[in-house]
Amino acid sequence: MSLRYLGTxxxxxxxxxxxxxxxxxxYGARNDEESIATIQRALDLGINLIDTADFxxxxxxxxxxxxxxxxxxxxxxxxxxxxxxRTPDGGWGPIDASPKYVRQAIEGSLKRLGVxxxxxxxxxxxxxxxxxxxxISAVAELVQQGKVRYVGLSEVSPSTIRKAHAIHPISAxxxxxxxxxxxxxxxxxxxxxxxxxxxxxYSPLSRGFLSGQIKSPNDFAPDDFRRHSPRFQxxxxxxxxxxxxxxxxxxxxxxxxxAQFALAWVLAQGDDIVPIVGTKRRAYLEENLGAxxxxxxxxxxxxxxxxxxxxxxxxxxxxxxLLAAVNG
Numbered sequence: 001m002s003l004r005y006l007g008t009x010x011x012x013x014x015x016x017x018x019x020x021x022x023x024x025x026x027y028g029a030r031n032d033e034e035s036i037a038t039i040q041r042a043l044d045l046g047i048n049l050i051d052t053a054d055f056x057x058x059x060x061x062x063x064x065x066x067x068x069x070x071x072x073x074x075x076x077x078x079x080x081x082x083x084x085x086r087t088p089d090g091g092w093g094p095i096d097a098s099p100k101y102v103r104q105a106i107e108g109s110l111k112r113l114g115v116x117x118x119x120x121x122x123x124x125x126x127x128x129x130x131x132x133x134x135x136i137s138a139v140a141e142l143v144q145q146g147k148v149r150y151v152g153l154s155e156v157s158p159s160t161i162r163k164a165h166a167i168h169p170i171s172a173x174x175x176x177x178x179x180x181x182x183x184x185x186x187x188x189x190x191x192x193x194x195x196x197x198x199x200x201x202y203s204p205l206s207r208g209f210l211s212g213q214i215k216s217p218n219d220f221a222p223d224d225f226r227r228h229s230p231r232f233q234x235x236x237x238x239x240x241x242x243x244x245x246x247x248x249x250x251x252x253x254x255x256x257x258x259a260q261f262a263l264a265w266v267l268a269q270g271d272d273i274v275p276i277v278g279t280k281r282r283a284y285l286e287e288n289l290g291a292x293x294x295x296x297x298x299x300x301x302x303x304x305x306x307x308x309x310x311x312x313x314x315x316x317x318x319x320x321x322l323l324a325a326v327n328g
Contacts, residue, residue: 037282040072054081082097178204231316
C-alpha cells in the first residue's frame with residue numbers, strides 16, 4: 001500500500017481509506033462480525049485511515065472500530081467527525097460545533113474508541129451559530145492536550161478554509177468527490193493546493209452507484225437512505241444508469257471493474273487526494289483495492305470527460321435540507 005501526505009503537519013495515510021458509516025446505519029442491516037472482519041482485513045492490506053463520526057449509529061460505529069483495532073492501534077489512523085446532534089430515538093438534530101460541545105464530544109469518542117488520542121478530528125459541518133475560528137480554537141486546545149493529532153474540516157467553502165487555517169494548520173478537508181460530484185474542482189481544490197492542505201474524498205463511488213451493482217431502487221433495503229436521494233429516484237435513476245453503462249464500457253477496456261475504474265479516476269486527480277471507500281464487506285473492500293493497479297493515461301482521462309462529462313449526472317447529491325448544510 002502506497003502512502004499519501006496530506007498537509008504540512010506530517011499527516012500520512014494510505015492511498016485509500018475505509019469509511020465505516022454504513023457498518024452502523026443508513027445502508028441496511030448491521031452485521032458487526034463481518035464489519036469487524038472488514039476493518040481488520042483493511043489493516044491487513046495496508047489501509048490505515050479509518051473514517052467515522054461520533055454520531056454514526058449513536059456511538060455504535062466508534063465502539064465497533066474500537067473492538068476491531070484492539071491490539072492493533074499503531075496500525076490505524078482514526079478520523080472522527082463531530083457536531084451532528086442526534087435524538088435518543090435516532091433522529092437528527094442541529095449542528096453543534098461550539099467549544100463547549102467540542103470539549104464534551106472528544107471525551108465520548110476517546111472512551112468509545114478505547115484510545116488516548118484521535119489522529120484526525122474535525123466538525124462534520126459548519127455550525128451557523130458559531131464562528132469557525134471558535135470551533136477550530138477549541139480543537140487546537142485538544143491538540144495541545146495530546147488528545148488530537150491533526151485538524152480538519154468537512155464540506156466547507158474557501159473562505160471558511162482560510163479562516164480556520166489562520167487559527168491552526170488544517171491538514172485535510174473532507175468533501176464528496178467523484179466522477180459525478182466534481183464541485184470541489186471549482187474553488188475548494190485550488191484553495192487547498194494554494195495553502196498546502198490535503199483533500200479526502202468521500203463517496204468516490206457516488207454512494208455505490210458507480211460500482212455498477214445497483215440496477216433498481218428495489219435493490220435498497222427499506223431503511224436505506226438512498227431511497228430518498230434525488231439521484232436514485234424516478235427519471236434521475238434511469239438517466240444515471242446510462243452513465244454507469246458508459247463507465248462500465250471504459251472499465252471493460254481497461255480490464256477492471258467499474259468501481260475500480262471510478263476510484264482510479266479519483267486517485268489520478270492528484271497525490272494530495274485520498275478517497276475513502278464505504279463498505280462493510282471484505283469482498284467489496286478487496287475488489288476496491290484493485291483500483292491501485294489501474295493506470296489512467298492522459299488520453300484515458302480525456303475520454304472519460306467525453307463520455308461522462310462533469311455535469312452529466314441527473315439530480316442533486318442530497319435532498320434540499322441536507323444540501324443547504326454543505327459548502328459552509
